[in-house]
Amino acid sequence: MQIHRPSASRVAGAAFVAAAATAAVIAAPLPAAFATPSANAVISEAYGGGGNSGATLTNDFVELANRSTAAYPLDGYSVQYLPASASASSPWQVTPLTGALPAGGTYLVGEGAGAGGTTALPAADATGSIAMSATAGTVALVKGTTALTCKTAADCTGDADVVDLLGYGTAVVREGGDAPATSNTTSVSRAASLADTDDNAADFTAGTPTPVNSAGDTANGGSGPGPGGPTEPGAFRIHDIQGRTRLSPLKGQSVAGVPGIVTAVRTTGSKGYWIQDPAPDADPATSEGLFVYTGSAAPTVSVGDSVLVSGKVTEYYPSSAAQSVTELGSPVSTTLSTGNALPAPVALDASTIPAAYTPTAGGGSIEGLTLQPSVYSQDFYESIEGMRASVTDARVVGATNGYGEMFVTAKPHENPTRRGGTLYGGYDQQNTGRIEIVSADGTTPVLNVGDELAGTTTGPVDYSDFGGYLLAPSAATTGTAVDKGLKQEVTRKQSRDELALATYNVENLDPTDGDDMFARLAKGVVKNLSSPDIVTLEEIQDDNGATDDGTVSAEATLKKFTAAIVAAGGPRYSWRYVNPVDDKDGGEPGGNIRQVFLFNAKRVSFVDRAAAGDPSTTAVSVVKDRKGQAHLSASPGRIDPASAAWTDSRKPLVGEFVFQGQTVFVIANHFISKGGDDPVHGRYQEPTRSSETQRGLQAAEENAFVKSLLTADPRARIVAAGDLNDFEFSDAVKTLTGNGHDLTDLIDTLPRSERYSYVYDGNSQTLDHILTSPSLTRLDYDVVHINAEFADQASDHDPQVVRIDVKHCGGTSHRPSPHRG
Template sequence: MKKTSKQLPVLFATAILLASTVLSPLAQANETSSSSSSSESSVTTSKSSSVASTSTTQSQPSEAISDSSTSNTNEPSSAREETPKTEAASGEAHVTTSEFTTVANIGQIQGEAHESPYNGKKVKVSNVVVTKTDRYGFYVQDLKADGNTKTSDAIYVVSKEKVTVGDQLTIEGQIKEGYMEELSVRPGQTFRKPTDSLTVTQLFASKVTKNGTAALPEPVNISDRMPKDIVDNTPTTYDPEHDALDYWESLEGMLTTVKKPRVLGPQYRGDIYLLPAGYQALPLNNIGGVNLRPNVQNTATIPVYVGNKYIAKAKDYFNEDVSGVVTYRSKVYKLEPTKLPDLQDGGLQREVSKIYPSEDKLTIASYNIENFSANNAAGETPDAKVDKIAKSFINEIHSPDIITLIEVQDNNGSVNDGTVSGVQSGEKLAAKIKQLGGKEYKYTEVAPVDGADGGKPGSNIRVAYLYNPQRVKLVEREVGSSTEAAAFKDGHLVKNPARIDPTNPTFTKVRKSLAAEFEFKGEHIVVIANHLKSKLGDDAVYGSKQPAVQNTLAQRIEQGKLLNAFVKEGLKQNPNLKFVLTGDFNDFEFSETAKAVAGNELVNMMLNHDAADRYSYFYRGSNQSLDNIFVSKNIADKTVFSPVHINASFMEEHGRASDHDPVIAQLDFSQKKDDTTPTQPTEPKPSGDSTTPPNRDDKPTKKRILPSTGTTGAEVAVVGLVILSATLLWRKKVTD
């Protein structure tokens, strides 16, 4: 036994030496294999990183959206040239008897132009029938059309002669190009000639002879041949086939019809706009109307004068055709109806916002409240309107945390006595909201210089804020003055609220934008309320200057650039600062103005919204988005947005409180990363010298006593075989 104990170390040493000799080549082979595998892994990782980088670059949002909507608006304005026709045009004969020229038909009088070749001359026309009468005269149309689709077969006759529809007449009188509005001017009044209005060919009758009665001509389906452009690329050429402006002229005074149309918007100043049944030329919006889109002119929308007592809203419709004669008033072609069936209710209801309050989400609304003041006298802001607007804040848009108010007037409205403060106006609205069970809002503003901000004379309209102090804090600083420019210091507003560059010439006679810094759950948000230059001053779409020019656009673009520069400076000083720009920009989501505002720093939330729902306003047949909200890119992906259609599609009889719909944005701060929370360990990238996987349990690692993952099965088997052999040898020695 003693002998065996001495030999045991020798046996084990022999076994270990044998194992080392056997395993050495295998270990070298395994090391070579491991090194090769690690190198391949490194290459794969490098390629993956490259692809990921490329993918990230490609997925960045586009900085600018293509817009050709204003491609024609920069062209020089040119008056539409009228080519006078010879008096015997198209082979048509006329006979001059005494001082009157007998013409073959009305088409000869109208001619292939916007102005008659007989303007100023005395004519005699026969075989015409009365199609409609009014207080200043009547419309007549040829019993037999001349077959020329470029000339109208009808004319308006200025006369006090008592005639009825269906009378067949012979008329003598003088042709004049005039304005229908001029006929209603009373003695002693002065008629102010429109600057870019078209004229209507009129026959001032000196003698009217009745020749019995006759059947009326069949009305022309007005939508059958309506061109898609107001004026195409030949503005000086009369072309009814391609230009809607000329197409309307070719029907001036004639009986026309619209097939079972639907109503596009509320009656306004006596007009409703119709769209023929089956219309498919343009995509319809969510209420069956047509949105204004870039480089598209909604020429198929047809205005009909129904009087200012007519009640209609969007989506209402007619089960029968609407017929009338074509006239031109207020720089628009429209129908004077001869047949107006009963209107059917389309069932459109005022909306309720789908954006609801949430503890960690900041809700901001923008609302143009249309010339709102504390003055409830006649012609000012009636108490009923105050009540409607207050209710809409509570019921339809769910009491937003911040409300930017547009068109707040001074305390006494349009009374021009030097008053500039609008605090009473704002506080009256806040008090009504509280009285009706809503939140208790505070009001803040910077009053304008008297008469310096445009709008209704004496009213001093401005933008302002209501905010809920239980939810947000208006960062406490000195309030800016009317003429002080807002500025940043250390990434925060120096004065709060403050007006943006109020003495800049681009804001002359325009509402100044107002910046206000709020704090919400530790975040600082600068909200900027806006009401940019209006479109008053643009050429009329159906006017004498063609192509029509947006004369006000350049000023809005400059205002947009100023706003963007202000945002850029704030972000430069404080990249974590959040910006929300709201208000009535008096331009569309696809406009150059909107692009100037957004720049590379902001996202126009309307562009991210459903295309069929992009509107907050209705004007002359088209839904459009004058009201927009822009947010800085550092919060855009956590912002939801929606207009709430409670006003623009309706009349006061339906609950309308303003001519604009409010728009709402909600910023989600609930997923904000908490810096005090430990971060989870990140898995290291594979490397050539690391074979140890990450410890996912965050526990201290133990020293390995089993073979590492790089050890092969063959190595384990050899070690086991050597140990077994040594053991057997030892036992044999013991036995011996």
């Protein structure tokens, strides 16, 4: 199972990322005391005229900003205030702080209120009652909540607990020279670059107060004319902000009066709106679209409005390895006119999307590379980030999930599967036509793979950590949903002399799951898999699921599941497994997932053989009996559970079965997940697939065990099955099979268009496998598609089954072409 998260939402306060800038160079010494410039938290704005005569805002405030790329903890810190001309007895007034200052973000401290003013501050992150002077005073950010005692600039700047210091007006305590004096209608604020030279006079200017909290909210809700709303176009247009690389050349700077037409509004998740310049430049590398982020406040603009927007240019990273979205944060906008025509969308199809996927940087970041939109598809999408784009008669290649996300293809002839998906066939075979659809208003239709969005679907181009580039249409700009009638597959019943063995990842099944889930999974076993003789199950959790209380037994889970199978008309399966050591096999904390053998005792018998020690920690080995026949030292057993290869991962379960007098060795697998790998669409190219290292070690361990069986008996009948969390072309799977000499990966025997068991980001791919030893030559293999292509899933994996004529296998290396039931 791969963990999935919504693409159109973000944690409050994460909209602002690194806005750090290099401190200005001081050409000559300044005539006053200095502290060490702050590399992270600084005072970014201060205002003492709140509620005074002529003031708009009702409260005084201090705004903090973070110059770094990491959150800055503020628990135990304080903001403190001292009058401009303090006497020896003048106390510092203290407002304690809590929480954290977001990376690249702001933190608002609300202070005393006056009797006047009409506009409240946005929700403050911390609140005090200090009545600050409207014209002059000193503000300090302090590591601690004990009132400072210093009264001179030298003493205060030399205090190790003073993180940053601001003196404005005629303040005696300051860094360098005083920041300008303020008034009832003006504040002092640090430059948009957040440069900290430790000279208040150089670092701060006076202007209209613009308080912003950690969620990005402003005093006017993030949009509307508001204080300081632009009335004339400023110096920069959208293409200047977007630039010719993935990062804005104006990152971290404030821009004013950026003109554009509102093309779409997002009212759910990450709220905001898109604007596009109707007068583009001639450079294909510079986008003409831009997202304006309004935080938790719903936008007040409408599609078709012509606006001028001011705000701070930011790069929002959905995750550490993702690409960024260039945005305007803390926006203030003015609507010039309404009902304007929207710019024509860019058509997405085989003629516009390049066949090559992305440039590379030796595993490093590609953010600084000049975009080549005619060469690479990822550069092409980046060059139209925020702009309107459209797909026509788009086939669905990734079903709608619970987060309202689906994938379509703009290239219908690109690696199609038999059932309407797009096959992922290699690291160097990225499907460039895939594009995610996530509606801006929560109206994504629910469709399966192979269905269609008929007509034209239009929306701005956005980017998400899950799936990469996407279109964000509204209900009015989404094509017509067409159900193409995709059906679940049903495999044939095994014959009397065929051993049917299936594998199924049942996705964290435990007794707390509803009866309907058990019934649906049971139906899959009975109807779709036609009641196999043996089923290897992955992700069977313990008897109380994710409750982390030391429970490891899965008896209640299996009793409920096998009862559901009987209720569905199937056989009463027996089961075998080995309990994991508590919290040592990965998966959901407390869940203790493991592999399990289900078997129909009326058709196949299990050889029970106790381990010499604790079965959870004792390695199974191969032994020979007096007749020279190979057996397992323990059945069920685990392959070398103490090996570092299995750290925080499921240990393979091995069992010895007998079918019509023939011994069959079965290995149930669930290799470590792909969690932690860079996304294929991320900023690091080639992406680092760090999880492959451990899967390679796991594959080597299991291959060594298989070799020991084949050494003891070259004709040993071995079936290895389960979720290997890797592709048929991966190094790990090649290691496990011994490059095809020790085991055959049956997925490779199917027609290419049928080689998948899982759909991720619109790619139909193989994570689940059944592998067989050379002696098993008469078989029939089938991936049974019942989940991965459907919006309504019992699991995110498709099961698969192999039917083997065990008695007549052996003696030849010939393998007939598999056929489907």
